[in-house]
Amino acid sequence: xxxxxxxxxxxxxxxxxxxxxxxxxxxxxxxxxxxxxxxxxxxxxxxxxxxxxxxxxxxxxxxxxxxxxxxxxxxxxxxxxxxxxxxxxxxxxxxxxxxxxxxxxxxxxxxxxxxxxxxxxxxxxxxxxxxxxxxxxxxxxxxxxxxxxxxxxxxxxxxxxxxxxxxxxxxxxxxxxxxxxxxxxxxxxxxxxxxxxxxxxxxxxxxxxxxxxxxxxxxxxxxxxxxxxxxx
Amino acid sequence: xxxxxxxxxxxxxxxxxxxxxxxxxxxxxxxxxxxxxxxxxxxxxxxxxxxxxxxxxxxxxxxxxxxxxxxxxxxxxxxxxxxxxxxxxxxx
Numbered sequence: 001x002x003x004x005x006x007x008x009x010x011x012x013x014x015x016x017x018x019x020x021x022x023x024x025x026x027x028x029x030x031x032x033x034x035x036x037x038x039x040x041x042x043x044x045x046x047x048x049x050x051x052x053x054x055x056x057x058x059x060x061x062x063x064x065x066x067x068x069x070x071x072x073x074x075x076x077x078x079x080x081x082x083x084x085x086x087x088x089x090x091x092x093x094x095x096x097x098x099x100x101x102x103x104x105x106x107x108x109x110x111x112x113x114x115x116x117x118x119x120x121x122x123x124x125x126x127x128x129x130x131x132x133x134x135x136x137x138x139x140x141x142x143x144x145x146x147x148x149x150x151x152x153x154x155x156x157x158x159x160x161x162x163x164x165x166x167x168x169x170x171x172x173x174x175x176x177x178x179x180x181x182x183x184x185x186x187x188x189x190x191x192x193x194x195x196x197x198x199x200x201x202x203x204x205x206x207x208x209x210x211x212x213x214x215x216x217x218x219x220x221x222x223x224x225x226x227x228x229x230x231x232x
Numbered sequence: 233x234x235x236x237x238x239x240x241x242x243x244x245x246x247x248x249x250x251x252x253x254x255x256x257x258x259x260x261x262x263x264x265x266x267x268x269x270x271x272x273x274x275x276x277x278x279x280x281x282x283x284x285x286x287x288x289x290x291x292x293x294x295x296x297x298x299x300x301x302x303x304x305x306x307x308x309x310x311x312x313x314x315x316x317x318x319x320x321x322x323x324x
Contacts, residue, residue: 076255154301157274157295157298158298158301158302158305159302159305161270161273161274161277161295161298161299161302162266162270162302162305162306164273165266165269165270165273165302165306166266168269168273169262169265169266169269172265172269173262173265213258214258214261214262217255217258218258218262
């Protein structure tokens with residue numbers, strides 16, 4: 001019994017022929033963009049207001065998101081963390097909204113495709129070395145040599161392998177968790193559609209937040225390792 | 233008032249330890265995946281270098297050991313990090 005699976009992407013004429021992970025990540029990005037534009041306009045409008053509003057408004061919501069993100073980043077990276085709020089926060093919001101979109105019927109989360117997760121993790125990989133070279137100049141290569149110069153032929157391949165393992169493990173972890181969660185939910189939904197998939201959906205909500213947090217925390221650890229000044 | 237203060241202080245300590253526990257949980261959970269992947273990356277790098285230089289078994293074996301070394305280096309770095317954090321907590 002083959003029948004066409006409904007997706008929200010099929011409602012848009014120009015997204016219909018794209019693969020699902022591309023069209024869904026475009027939809028999620030458009031939602032994020034709308035939130036950003038509305039929040040920016042609200043904040044611009046009420047700039048000189050000192051007393052906060054008593055109940056939760058859209059402006060408070062946007063402020064809460066930005067503030068908690070930057071608090072997490074500055075807590076775990078120290079005062080240098082301010083430079084990374086833009087990059088890490090963008091990745092976190094993109095991944096979080098993509099993960100959560102998997103819980104909405106009609107959405108295939110973009111993060112259950114290897115291409116999306118590796119795009120995120122390779123961004124982190126490239127930017128790590130960019131910030132490393134920006135901070136230390138050509139001396140950044142000393143990080144790869146190890147403690148003694150005569151250990152260099154042994155340490156350089158080991159460090160290279162270790163650095164390649166980082167983006168691979170970041171991308172693979174996110175992909176595996178979201179795919180597994182989505183698949184389990186789909187199978188339970190196929191078996192018993194009433195009440196049984198509810199705990200699995202709750203678990204999916206948990207996994208979406210935890211995986212975003214893990215991605216953030218590990219990429220921050222890599223960034224702070226690249227810009228740290230201590231010898232190791 | 234005093235009791236409330238004490239409760240609040242306990243709550244803050246609990247919150248801090250909970251945060252640290254989550255951090256270390258994430259570190260440990262990433263350790264296993266990274267160890268396995270570094271061995272795999274070593275083998276794959278050695279295999280392709282062998283195909284390039286046409287020296288079949290040797291480079292694969294050497295890079296397998298490099299991968300195992302990278303896995304052990306991950307553990308050593310994690311232990312160093314935990315030691316540093318413990319020292320910082322004891323000094324406080």
